[in-house]
Amino acid sequence: MTKVMKQFLRWLILGGTLFFVTKALKDNWAGVTSIKIDAAGWAILAIATGVTLLAHTWAGWIWTWVLRDLNQPVPSIPFVQAYLKTNIAKYLPGNVWHYYGRIMAAKNANVSGGVATISVLLEPLLMAAAALMIVVVFGSQLAVSQTNFSLRILQFVILVVILCGIHPWFLNPLIHLLYKLKNKKSPNRNQSQVTINLERYPFRPLLGEVVFLGMRSLGFILTMLAIYPINLSQFPLLFGGFSIAWLLGLIVPGAPGGIGVFEATAIALLQNRFPSSVVISAIALYRLISILAETSGAALAWLDERSVKSNS
Template identity: 70%
Template sequence: MTIKLKKILRWVILGATLVFVGNALKNHWLEVTAIRIDEAGWSILAIATGVTLLAHIWAGWIWTWVLQELKQPLPSIKFIQVYLKTNLAKYLPGNVWHHYGRIVAAKNANVAPGAATLSVLLEPLLMAAAALIFVVLFGNQFAANNTTLTLQGLKILSLVIILCAVHPRFLNPVIGLFYKLKAKKSSTQPTPNFRIRRYPLRPLLGEMGFLGLRGMGFVLTVFAIMPLNLSHIPLLLGAFSFAWLLGFVVPGAPGGLGVFEATAIALLQHRFPSAAVISAIALYRLISILAETIGAGLSYFDERLAK
């Protein structure tokens, strides 16, 4: 029954986001088709693609930091390649296949199974914490004056909960319970119980860098469509971070597809021309997929050349 409800929920979320995005596109179709990008705009889009690719490379490096925190030193370049090659799998139904690919690759490199699994659980937690930090810093511009304090308080509370969740004092008991349950269900030799020995501050700061690069890629994409000034950058970073976070945590949205677009349109369409917002968000999705594809392709060819 629970599995059926999850499937229904995924389809409801996907359907609702597609209806919202489709309706926004229908209402502003003529304005969207009237937008033209000049040579400077295409150059900016190329830079945005490069910045987004750099963000994914950086995220792969941070994954090696997480493994180092678990006392699993590994060759950084090799595992950045693994990260980039598995990135596109997040668009497959289930939204877990990129994690599965990384766990398998880590095990094949003689990483302890417990550490491999824990690394791909910690990484999204740290990403979510980094996104919430950006939302707390820049997201208050989306609320009305009479609700700003309440929403800011809720955001700070959510951030505190996530930051506490990755603290060794709270995380290690959960890890220990997981290993105990796994040992009871398995008749094989239990795997070592890996523990976090210190707060993962370095990986958390690294994930903030990842979100900052992704956000700048989004800002550059908007800038290619319409002129911006410096006061717009915090607004766009806050909107991007909130939309990215929802796309990251909402079930039934592989790679945040649909949820990210619907949220970003809802937040920005009343602050910028709707047609420009829709065009920029659609372009950014294409840029993001293109950057991930380039990263996976470069990793594959680099491995082939090395062999």
């Protein structure tokens, strides 16, 4: 019954978000089709695609940092290649196949299954923490009143909670719990117990994820800039809006790759600050740019891997 309810909830969320996006597109279709992209705009879109591809490559590098913080001195290049090749699988139903692919790639590189699993669980956790940090810093740009002192206090408290929540004092018990749950489900109950600990605060991976979100946000801002003039003063607003939409796309179930949830959230947050037709067009273009960047990353990683093997 619980499984049926989960499936129903996923389809309900996906259906609701797609309905919202479709309705917004229908209501603003005339404005969307009237938007023209000149030569400079196409050049900016190409740069946005390159920035987004760089962001995914950077995220693969951060995964190696997470593994090293778990005492696994893995080589960087093969793991970045594995990350890029598996990234496109997040659009498959279930939204877990990219994680499964990374676990298998790590196990094939002689990383224990427990450490591999914990690493792919920590990565989105750090991504979410980084997104929350950006939302706390820039999210007030989306509020009606940005001078509310109590709002500033609340933001500071949330930021402190986030930074404390990823401290090894709190993360290590969670890691041990997840590892025990994994071992209970494992058919090999007699396997030796391996101690998995974060020995230091994951400052470098966390800072890396902040840079990752910054690059993803920049890709979106460039996409907006390709079709609509943006002032520098509007960048914090777009950083905050993109981070909230991206975070919800990451954590809300039933949305492979965040499709639907990201779009609906971004439209709801930004349509009152920019023309609705511009927001919808930019979001649609950025989704295409993201898929193109992820597909290109997977293809380039595969070609590079093949080239290395043929030359060895």
